[in-house]
Amino acid sequence: APPRELYTTGTPPTDGLALIGWSHDGADIVFYTPPGFTADVAGGAQFLRIGVGPDAKAQALTEGAELTNPILWDFGPDAMLAITGGSGRETWTNKFVGLLDTGAGTGQSPLGVPGKTVTLEPAISPDGLALAYVTAPDAPGVSGGDAAKQALAQRRIGVLPAVPPPPTCTSEGCTPPARTLTSDAAYRDEYPQWSADGTQILWVRMDAQDNASLWLMDADGSGQHEVLDGFDVPAFPAPDQRWFGYYGTISWQNTVAWWRPPSPPARSTNPDASATATPDTSALTHTLSLPSLGLSLRYPADWTDHPAGHLYYSCVGCTILGPPSAEHPYGVQIFDEPLSFGCGASCYVGNDTIGVGGGCVGCGSGSLPASTLTIAGIDAQQIEFERQVPLGIAAETGDYTPSREIWTLLPWHGRAVFITAFYREGDTAAEQETRAAYNAILATVAATGG
Helix, strand or coil, rough: CCCCCCCCCCCCCCCEEEEEEEECCEHHHHHHHHCCCCHHHHCCCCEEEEECCCCCCCCCCCCCEEEHHHHHHECCCCCCEEECCCCCCCCCCCCEEEEEEECCEECCCCCCCCCCEEEEEECCHHHHHCEEEEECCCCCCCCCCCHHHHHHHCCCEECCCCCCCCEECCCCEECCCCCEEECCCEEEEEEEEEEECCEEEEEEECCCCCEEEEEEEEECCCCCCCEEEEEEECCCCCCCCCCEEEECCCCCCHCCCCCCCCCCCCCCCCCEEEEEECCCCCCCCEEEEEEECCEEEEECCEEEEECCCHHHHHCCCEEECCCCCCCCCEEEEEEEEEEECCCCHHHHCCCCCCCCCCCCCCCCCCCCCCEEEECEEEEEEEEEEEEEEHHHHHHHHHCCCCEEEEEEEEEECCCCEEEEEECCCCCHHHHHHHHHHHHHHHCCCEEECC
């Protein structure tokens, strides 16, 4: 369909347009309209939403100006958007965190008491049930200099409990049952970030000499410890004023990035994808974690995690799971390769081959056509074939009986993960054990988080 105009700022334009994202139900687009001058953008802009229908009208999500610096707002997993509101560029005064429901277009009471408390830099937990933020006493009438630095030095990390009771409200505003997690007067605390599983919070600290460090703590404030000391602070407006940032906001997002494995995509709705039967996993007790992939899986209690090359089975950069010893090696092998840009699993699986970068890994006889199955909500490709026994195994065992292999290629967030079952052709006991363990292992594929 041809593009359709949903909203215009006029001709000539009277202000700008900046997209935030889709509402949770996908019915509306959330955006803001920054005025044409940088100073005014720093002071705030109104957040709006608009539907995609032919007669859609833009509706305001906020009643007044809201700050639009990227670290001053955060999307939750559902329809929630946390924003830092309040007029003026100075972030040490007249700032508060508020929550918006982008689907319903409604807002909740601001966090803190205006005129007494400043709250900003919200971070919504992955499950959407908790909110971390920066808090400090309000410092009205301060324009800069030592007074501003002293005000910023009082910043601490706070959090709303996962299931808060109703806030206490007075004529001055509402105070939710929030807790301050940090209290060390030697530091200024900013930029809280949640771990992928929501159990920890990473944040930035700055001391009186403007030295920055990274700290980590549990979500309840316990276990606080330093993880990185002495990294560069963005120097703006001048190297001797690193603490100032832009009216009290330092662009930490340009310096600090925390890789957090994403959750698996939602289960495929592809009608051609056959769901894998759920095997009995009660006997699986060991867990193999692959931090570089954000992947974990479980394997049988009587198997072990062997280094590459064990059990006569040589591979580079792979993990082998199998019995601690066997006359004829069998087990499961896991390795991965980058998934080519714009290329899905079909690029790696043919009617009788499966491989990386066009390489053939299964060209023996008895190959079966590739099939589609669903693992951890992701469509995967699988093929089974007979393969000539590797010479290394033959030399060690004196047995040239071909191996049987089942390959599953699992596209996993930019990687092609290969999980392979192997056993000696004709070894019925090994085949039964390997197939059962292999299917159970596939059924436990999950994101590790953290």
